[in-house]
Amino acid sequence: MRILRSSFNPIPLIALLTLAAGLAGAPAAQQPPAGPPPEGQGRGFGGPGRGGRGTPIKPGEECPPGTTEIRPDRCQAPEMPAPSILDYRPHSTLVTSGHPVPKAKFPAIDYHGHPMNLTQSAEGLNTLIAAMDSLNLRLMVSADNASGERLTRTLDVIRNSPHRDRIRVLTGVNLSGVGPGWAEKAIAQLEADLKAGAVGIGEIGKGFGLRSRKADGSRLHLDDPDLDPFWDACARLKIPVFIHTADPAEFFQPIDYHNERWLELALFGDRRYPASEYPPFEELMAERDRLFKKHPKTTFIAAHMGWHANDLARLGKMLDAMPNLYTEVGAVLYDIGRQPRAAHDFFVKYQDRLLFGKDSFQPEEYPYYWRVFETKDDYFDYYRNYHAFWKLYGIDLPDAVLKKLYYQNALRLTPALPQAGWPK
Numbered sequence: 001m002r003i004l005r006s007s008f009n010p011i012p013l014i015a016l017l018t019l020a021a022g023l024a025g026a027p028a029a030q031q032p033p034a035g036p037p038p039e040g041q042g043r044g045f046g047g048p049g050r051g052g053r054g055t056p057i058k059p060g061e062e063c064p065p066g067t068t069e070i071r072p073d074r075c076q077a078p079e080m081p082a083p084s085i086l087d088y089r090p091h092s093t094l095v096t097s098g099h100p101v102p103k104a105k106f107p108a109i110d111y112h113g114h115p116m117n118l119t120q121s122a123e124g125l126n127t128l129i130a131a132m133d134s135l136n137l138r139l140m141v142s143a144d145n146a147s148g149e150r151l152t153r154t155l156d157v158i159r160n161s162p163h164r165d166r167i168r169v170l171t172g173v174n175l176s177g178v179g180p181g182w183a184e185k186a187i188a189q190l191e192a193d194l195k196a197g198a199v200g201i202g203e204i205g206k207g208f209g210l211r212s213r214k215a216d217g218s219r220l221h222l223d224d225p226d227l228d229p230f231w232d233a234c235a236r237l238k239i240p241v242f243i244h245t246a247d248p249a250e251f252f253q254p255i256d257y258h259n260e261r262w263l264e265l266a267l268f269g270d271r272r273y274p275a276s277e278y279p280p281f282e283e284l285m286a287e288r289d290r291l292f293k294k295h296p297k298t299t300f301i302a303a304h305m306g307w308h309a310n311d312l313a314r315l316g317k318m319l320d321a322m323p324n325l326y327t328e329v330g331a332v333l334y335d336i337g338r339q340p341r342a343a344h345d346f347f348v349k350y351q352d353r354l355l356f357g358k359d360s361f362q363p364e365e366y367p368y369y370w371r372v373f374e375t376k377d378d379y380f381d382y383y384r385n386y387h388a389f390w391k392l393y394g395i396d397l398p399d400a401v402l403k404k405l406y407y408q409n410a411l412r413l414t415p416a417l418p419q420a421g422w423p424k
């Protein structure tokens with residue numbers, strides 16, 4: 001395992017440094033000096049005090065752009081132009097047995113479904129259900145934030161189809177213009193939506209915190225007291241609140257060559273949250289945590305593992321401190337699958353607090369989740385290169401934990417889901 005990891009680590013580093021050199025205006029690769037190498041700088045690298053190849057740096061210093069560390073405190077440029085991070089696509093030479101998992105081992109509930117217009121027609125539903133069947137996804141919870149007329153239209157299509165037990169729908173809440181009188185109206189709409197057949201609220205999107213404005217024009221803080229009656233109504237009505245707050249912390253950081261999400265941020269401009277326009281990541285996290293703590297009787301499900309899948313100890317502390325908090329695993333597989341031992345232990349320890357969800361509906365991507373959760377495979381590809389410059393590992397969850405993650409926890413938190421016919 002150690003060898004595998006260290007063998008793939010330097011690759012993106014070289015490429016990144018080369019890219020850095022290219023973008024900083026430096027030559028893509030510095031050419032080695034012509035002629036035979038000077039005495040003591042040939043094939044060997046020289047021992048201490050004997051000179052050696054490359055450019056020396058001081059301990060703790062970084063190599064100059066376009067070079068990489070070849071021996072302690074010595075940096076060198078490659079002898080040929082290096083590819084950019086876009087073009088470097090090495091084929092792994094690791095030979096090991098792989099166990100792809102096209103279908104989940106147990107029927108699963110996708111709590112973070114975005115079927116979008118597939119729920120708007122009978123044909124769309126047929127397409128959706130065929131894809132779900134191929135994955136052993138028994139139930140999709142549509143988290144498309146639909147309320148009022150849009151919600152009832154969706155529910156009608158579902159009720160009039162042969163697939164009525166395969167989809168349930170969360171309602172949305174309109175968080176714009178919060179101020180005096182907002183809560184009463186929002187609660188009335190929520191009660192109407194639940195009566196129409198919604199099973200909970202969500203997904204409350206990241207706009208809440210980042211962009212939503214109050215009636216007076218100020219930013220709507222996640223823990224704004226004007227919202228309190230609404231969250232209390234959710235507790236009274238016994239429905240979970242599925243909420244996505246902010247985005248990965250790196251999206252709020254400077255987009256330099258130390259940012260793990262450089263490529264994604266360079267590809268998608270709307271994922272950048274410059275400090276000049278948006279509150280810092282930690283401010284949003286603090287507001288979110290105060291919101292969860294302020295309403296201990298309301299069940300909150302933090303989407304995307306609260307963006308702390310890269311810091312499981314932090315997420316564990318939150319779950320310890322807030323018994324009303326649950327979390328969902330959508331779109332953070334790259335963080336789960338890069339720490340197979342820690343993630344295994346975390347999923348076992350917090351097995352009653354985790355829900356499966358996928359986020360964007362791409363049927364071909366679900367099997368990566370099944371493989372990470374169900375196998376102990378080593379070093380396999382992730383489905384989106386720009387998310388992660390690394391491979392995934394299986395975390396080998398026991399069956400009892402898989403069942404909780406895939407369906408039991410969702411059923412327990414959401415009484416209005418179809419409760420019959422699941423494996424014990």
Ligand SMILES: [Zn+2]
Nearest residue numbers: 112143203359
């Ligand atoms: Zn979502």
